[in-house]
Amino acid sequence: MTTTTSSPAGTSTAAHTESVTKVYGAGDTLVTALDNVSVSFERSKFTAIMGPSGSGKSTLMHCVAGLDTINTGRIFIGDVDLSGLNDKQLTRMRRDTIGFVFQAFNLVPTLTALENITLPMDLAGRTPDQEWLDTIVATVGLGDRLSHRPSELSGGQQQRVAVARALASQPAIIFADEPTGNLDSRSGSEILEFMRTAVDKFAQTIVMVTHDPLAASYADRVVFLVDGKVVDDLQSPTTDSVIDRMKSFGA
Amino acid sequence: MLKVTLRGLMAHKVRLIATAVSVLLGVAFMSGTQVLTSSVSASFDKVFADVYASIDVVVRSTNEVDTPFGPERTRISESVLPTVIGVPGVEAAEGQVVGQIKVLDKDNQPLVTAQGPPNFGLNWLDSPSLNGWTLVNGAPPVAANDIVLDVKTADQGNYAVGDTVNVSATKGVQSFKVVGVAKFGKLETWGGAQAALFATPTIQTLVGEPGTYDWISVAGQNNVSQTQLSEAISKAIPSGTEAITGAEFTEESQSAFQKIIGIFSTFLLVFALIALFVGSFIIYNTFSIIVAQRTKELALLRALGASRGQVLRSIVLEAFFVGLTASIVGVGCGVLLAIGLNKLMQSIGFSGPDTPIVIPPVAVLVSLLVGTIITLVSALFPARRAATVPPIAAMRDVAVDRTGASRLRVAFGLILLALGAFMLWFGLNGNSDSGLQIIGGGAFFVFIALTVIGPVIATPFASALGWPLQKASRITGRLARENAMRNPRRTSTTASALMIGIGLVGFIAVTAQSVKASTVDAINQSVTGQYVVTTESFGSTALPQSMATDLDNVAGVRVAAGISATFANVGNSGKVILAVDPDAISQVIEFNDVEGSFVSLGVGQIAASEKLAKDKNLKVGDPVQLVFLQGGATTLTLTSIYKTEFPIQGPGWIISTDQFNTLVPPSQQTYSAIYIKLDDTSSAGVDAALPGLKAVTDAVPGAKLQNLNEYKKSQTDQVNQFLQIVYVLLALALIIAIVGVVNTLLLSVYERTRELGLLRAVGMSRRQVRSTIRLESVIISLMGTLIGLVIGIIFGWALVTALVDEGITSFAIPWSQLVIIVIIAILAGVGAALYPARRAARLDVLRAISSD
Ligand SMILES: Nc1ncnc2c1ncn2[C@@H]1O[C@H](COP(=O)(O)OP(=O)(O)OP(=O)(O)O)[C@@H](O)[C@H]1O
């Protein structure tokens, strides 16, 4: 089995899917979580994924990030076909080329904030680029909190550490599943602001799942999912334009 | 709430496996050993009943001496026999002679080895009402060189009527003619022991004393009861003899044997209790973890209106079910174990043949109770903690880590530690009769104290142990170290279980090493000879005195000096009395005079060690009254108080061989060891003397010729053998402790599902996950092992210090063994982590990160 396949979309996309279908269960309980989804995420762009609950947003993200398997179709990170990778290669892929921010429980409770940030690099046995680390820490504004454990940080601070971790290893793409879902609006906008900066200043690629039109307005583009299908694609969204689109398919 | 309990039980059944296993193993051990010892005991009761079945009355000497082999009696003179026969109601009476012999195979090697069942020589009784033997083949022994073998001996040695068979006893190897093969009742042996039968005068010279019997067996006429007959005989026989009924005689033999089995049984029971004690830590830990993990659920129950008592009862009930079930299965396993072991013991003659397994109801009941109660008590603390979970906890995040370090805990632990240390000190130095129990109790409290303090020291300990790991393997080491530190109470309880087992191993190892070092030291300091001849046999089958003369005559030998042992009552208690040729022995073993002269020790005189003289407040010239097992009451004069580094068995009484020979009959005039000094002590000289010495010793079956180094090694090997037995028995406690480590890791992995999922999501490889769990396991195992070893060394030091007067003069630490123990602990840690690490590495990343 070959581990890499060159993709027709070339190198301008950080990741893309080709007719991906994902079903859960069988028979009566069969759920089609993703239904023939073809979508690509451009490099150095901030893409938001929106859709009603149960529409398959998390599933799509997990599949693209190599955390879950798919039934049919193909998924590429850069020009690497994920279907050809074994667990070891997928692990290395997650460690070196993908960054994650989850809604909650992002940090290892026994490690300090700084250790959490450098975790993927420590796992890889790489020494982090100190200058880059300083830049990120300065941008996130955690300077005085770096030696604290997660339990000593607020929810917003914890999410900032999580985003810093995702950025620290300079991955090709960062996936964030409702990163602000548990935060108040002020902490939420700090995080979003920070992600925006990462895209603008450091040319980072970010894909974010969200329910919040305000959060989506920070993105360059919004992809709408309904019942596992991509139903719409909005460039340069604003809060209002997002709300309008959502109304149009009854979310 | 019962429904909740049962549901809980089903839901957590996997998590309760370790609890069940630890209870099960301990209970199986406990019930198994009890069933085994009861069965062996019962089988020997039957053996004695069978063997003495034909005896109505026994007439014997009143002089009894306690020996290390049990109470023994002086022989009775033949002259009593006609008197007994003359008593009305006596149908038949005959003298019985029993002693140990060695029937040799065709290569002149003993058919039954020293580890096998005893090999007896007996006289053939002529009266059919007294003789339990029936000839299968041939005729009874009549002539001086006639022998009748039991069926088993004849089979094993492939002897048939008409063959010549060699028998080894005091006079050396003698040839006999097989005139018959016999069985005892239905059995091929004398109730498990192998036997050879001789004409009375023959066996008297071989193992006893001409003109004497061990006792006189009497069969009564049908119309007289045993009691009537024994009373009638009592009136007729001379003073110094007594008559007891056959029933009493049988019972006496049975109870003497039961006493030995009882000691053995208690010894095993101690190890069963240790295993259960270690198991209680696992139970405590399991329930603590389950309670911690169910905090939310319990809080919800409380919020919905369940009372504290109900929550408490639900946990306790769960423990009760687990404890009872495991105990029942444990008793079952124990019985099976006992059946297997009994078969094994039967095959080597340590259990009577053809007897059923005895399952004493008390043992079953006690085992069930102990197993269940230990489970209940161990679960009580966690259950109480569960009951104090406030309803509000349902709304809070879980995994509230209660830190282990509280002042109260430290204070309580230190008080317990002081109590334990005091009990140890008192037990070792006080002169209490129950010293051993006090020492055991002290050790128990020390272990409990360390368990109480454990959580306080767990964090710094794990931190220190984890530090090199972190240096060596970075992030996995760092995580392992943090994980070991994050729940000090759990880590410390898990490690404590191991600490107890390892502590005992370390204690035994240090003590044994000190005993070995002291023995070697003593031999080095006191033995100036070059060769030693030893034997595992005793009395009539030990080394004939003529052997020393023969060795003396070997070219190059300066002197060959033998040591014998006999028994006597001094005051009221039986003592070992050694006998030597003082002049000869002084040339091979250093004896220093403290008072009087050791070398001139002669007939009518006795020597005492310096310590003995001090304890008894004796001085040279004092009379010492002894009642010898053989030779009767004598008063000897103390003419020497000596001092030697030589490890002498017994209390320190020494008489001359000349005196010894006036006391014991020729059949018992043997040496238990002979020490040889050469003219040329250079290594070339030592080598040159070997063939000549070997020619002499080879002629005596069972004699073992060793040079001084081999002798030292064989002395220390005895200690090693004991050590191995203890290690095997302690292995169970260690296995249970390792089960505990596996259990804790599994439950921790379960608890950290999300965290592991996160780590995997951000790029931790399966190998790294496994390595993290493995390192955590190694940290826990090392912690238990190192603390255990320190405790063990301290215990060992305390014991050795207390035993200086008993000749254990050096304190030695077996470093290489301790290093091996540490290495084994690391490997055990790695082994314990295998399954939990695999479980952790196999976690489905997605389910882990999305699990709530
Ligand atoms: N492990 C699973 N087994 C079975 N069905 C699943 C599983 N995970 C998700 N599903 C189903 O797949 C569909 C898509 O789920 P997904 O979690 O991707 O939705 P989502 O868009 O992220 O919703 P939300 O906004 O609520 O997070 C849903 O119908 C869900 O019930």
Ligand SMILES: [Mg+2]
């Ligand atoms: Mg979702």
